[in-house]
Amino acid sequence: MGHFRNWVLICFLVFQFVDGFYLPGSFPHNYNIGDKLSVKVNSLSSINTEIPYAYYSLPFCRPSEGIKDSAENLGELLMGDRLENSPYRFKMYSNETQIFLCNSNPLCAEEFKTLKERIDESYQVNLNLDNLPAIRVMIKDGYLLHWTGYPVGTKFQDEYYVFNHLKFKVLIHKYEEPSMAGVIGAGDGAELITTDDKTSNKSKGYMVVGFEVTPCSFRHIPETVKKLKMYDKYPYSIECDPITVGMNVSESNPIPFSYEVSFVESDIKWSLRWDAYLKMEGAKVHWFSIFNSLMVIAFLAAIILVILMRTIHRDLAHYEELDKEAQAEIIEELSGWKLVVGDIFRTPANPVLLCIMVGDGFRILGMALETIFFAALGFMSPASRGALVSGMLFFYTFCGLLAGYIAVWLLQTMTGGDSRGWLSVAWRVSCFFPD
Template identity: 65%
Template sequence: MGDRIENSPYKFKMHTNETDIFLCRTDPLSGGDFKLLKKRIDEMYQVNLILDNLPAIRYPKKESYFLRWTGYPMGIKVQDAYYVFNHLKFTVLVHKYEEANVARVMGTGDGSELIPTVGSGGSELPGYMVVGFEVVPCSVMHDAQSVKKLKPYGKYPSPIKCDPTTVAMLVKENEPIVFTYEVTFEESDIKWPSRWDAYLKMEGSKVHWFSILNSLMVITFLAGIVLVIFLRTVRRDLTRYEELDKEAQAQMNEELSGWKLVVGDVFRAPANSGLLCVMVGDGVQILGMAVVTVMFAALGFMSPASRGTLIIGMLFFYMILGIAAGYVAVRLWRTIGCGDKKGWVSVSWKVACFFPGIAFLILTTLNFLLWGSHSTGAIPFSLFVGLIFMWFCISVPLTLVGELLWGKGTAY
């Protein structure tokens, strides 16, 4: 999900423009690293950077308008050659604030307590808020030998021209790669509450209305065919039954056929009725979680500024809707059993543990595989076990509450 943040080597000084900054020189690419880098470029891996909680956004020029994406590609393949983007041109949009209390503008979060107010401590320097973060990736051919003794964040020996329309840094085996960057600060009229508007109005992702309408037409056509066949079959059978006289009906009592057999099948308990109730209850819980999450996201309660709120919201709604899952499962169990209350406790436990149990087995297996390949996997695995335990302690009682809402009158 990209929720884990790592510190990057890039360093900015507030409202200080810098150009031709040398970042690092890699070791010569080994055969394995060379193949891995080409594979990542083929798979269109993206590099995502964050500054003051704002993702880096890219503005490539196309005709008379701009297309917007977050992040930038690691490299590009031209015919059979691979090129890497090794120079980044950053543009940081800042807005000068003149409020006496920064918290009143920014709220209590986003590091407002770390930014001094204007005039505090005798300083008359203006304060700035970051309201935009843009990046232009370039592929520049550097001389690896000229920077062999250069320290990080030093000045590159020669001026660097960043042209995003051309590529020059060819990826070669047993050859190092030099990374550089530049940063420019620009004052902007964008206010702090509006700094996420550029991300919410991205033009890069279009809704495929033609495909949606095409799918709806196909579904409508198929549904119409099924409905016509169903109505004709039922009408033919009903007409035949109405035309039969009493004597003919008496002769057919021994071998009923057609739609009259449905009368007995509707109220017959299905095989594995307990599993049916469990799956229906969990289905209602998952469907309700999806619907409620989408509604809250559409209403703007899950802002992209708060990273991870979507996953947290889904888990929260899933646990709360355990009440609905328990109610639906036990009610269906009672309906199939003609009001018999026996076995509803077993159904309740299965509803609470069925889907979480499957997720637990899958994720535990994946975590064990990751733990075996990475020594640092013990910490995520322990956190996952704690999350599953908390999930169990919350979802089981809520599921039992839902079942008690239906079974209270007869079970106790």
């Protein structure tokens, strides 16, 4: 009984420790008022095509210190992500309006053609702040809809318009230190002690819990723009109306860019800041497609099962009517499921190929189970970009040991313990279904 109580205390201590534990790369960042916030740009993406393009492949404003790539993992590279710094400057809890960013060079024929193609293909601009992608919020038919990123531009009456003014809204929450707790043994029982200190609950800064963007197409005054420098305040009022368009794109003309940012305190906690991305438009269609596929598979499997069961029952009824002597006389003329019993224990025509396919099947199954397990623990959350793909590749490579063992074991089972050729089978498993 004493050992059981000790194990209970240990488990309780572990769970209390996890309460204050953050996964690598997912811990909250504390920003004091006036601290600089780094906005990063990601690759341009589209729902109409799977080809991503670099953000600076279009005539957008470039940072004064030059373009710098952020460190990326293998999963991000395979997914087409390319994080780079941006010219947008934010300061914590510092609202800024009518900030002029830059005036691009006059568009050449190639740039004008590329920009029109990106607009026709519905490419989206993706921005990141504190590892949160920028989302577009819109109210339609009484529902609050979310989209990741914002479109490069739009086409209206054979004219192309670009969204050159961005209205950012950063949702922030007061920084809260995680509460830590521990367990100590006291005689025959356990006592829970906490290390919460009311004096430590004072706000030490803010955490970013949301990043929203509203794109607008605004026509600036050309004479005024020529006199402004980067980060100067635009002298005239900029009305950001996402419904109307004003900045049309034409060859040999520059495109002025501007932005504004506001900070709003929110009740959203840092641990729940990804909930908005799970409610985005398109998630229902995705789940409906999965459910529809599962229903079709289940329906077809049920049909095959019914046909198989009817065939087996008919053959069984036929065999029971025949006596043993009659069965011995016509055994060669019979055809049905009962004759397949003898073929089950026979070595197939190509046992090596069967072993390789079974081994790779276990490999993919092991990869899927391990990925689901670690994803459920939070190690592959959306906050860690590329972690899911990287984890799948790692688990697939690691499960190659399992695939080789299963293939060799199955081959020895079918050949009666003959281990000749096991090295060739193990080698072929790794090449049959490569990464």
